[in-house]
Amino acid sequence: MSDFERFQDMFERAESSSKREGKYLSMLDQSTQDLLAEFVVWLEGEGISEASRRSYKTYVAKAMALPESKLDSNQRSGVKKFREFLTQR
Numbered sequence: 647m648s649d650f651e652r653f654q655d656m657f658e659r660a661e662s663s664s665k666r667e668g669k670y671l672s673m674l675d676q677s678t679q680d681l682l683a684e685f686v687v688w689l690e691g692e693g694i695s696e697a698s699r700r701s702y703k704t705y706v707a708k709a710m711a712l713p714e715s716k717l718d719s720n721q722r723s724g725v726k727k728f729r730e731f732l733t734q735r
Contacts, residue, residue: 670704673711682707688731702727 671679682703689699705724709717717725 670707670711674707678710684735685728685731688734689727 686699686703702724705721706728709721
C-alpha cells in the first residue's frame, strides 16, 4: 500500500467516524444534544483531550439513541463519565 493509499484510507475512516457521531446525535432531541454539549465543555474543564471528549460524546449519544443495544466497554466508560458530570452539575 502506497503512502497516498494509506493517507486516503485514514481520511476516509476519519470522515466515517464524524458521520457516526452525527448519526447518533441526530436521533436525539435538541435538549439532549444541548446537554451533551455541556458535557463536552465539562470534560474540557476536567482536562480531557479533544479526541477523548469527542469520543465520550459519541459513546453517550449512541447509548442514548440505541437504548436497547448492549453497551460495549467504550460506551460504559462514556456513560460513567456522563454520570459523573450529571452529579456535579
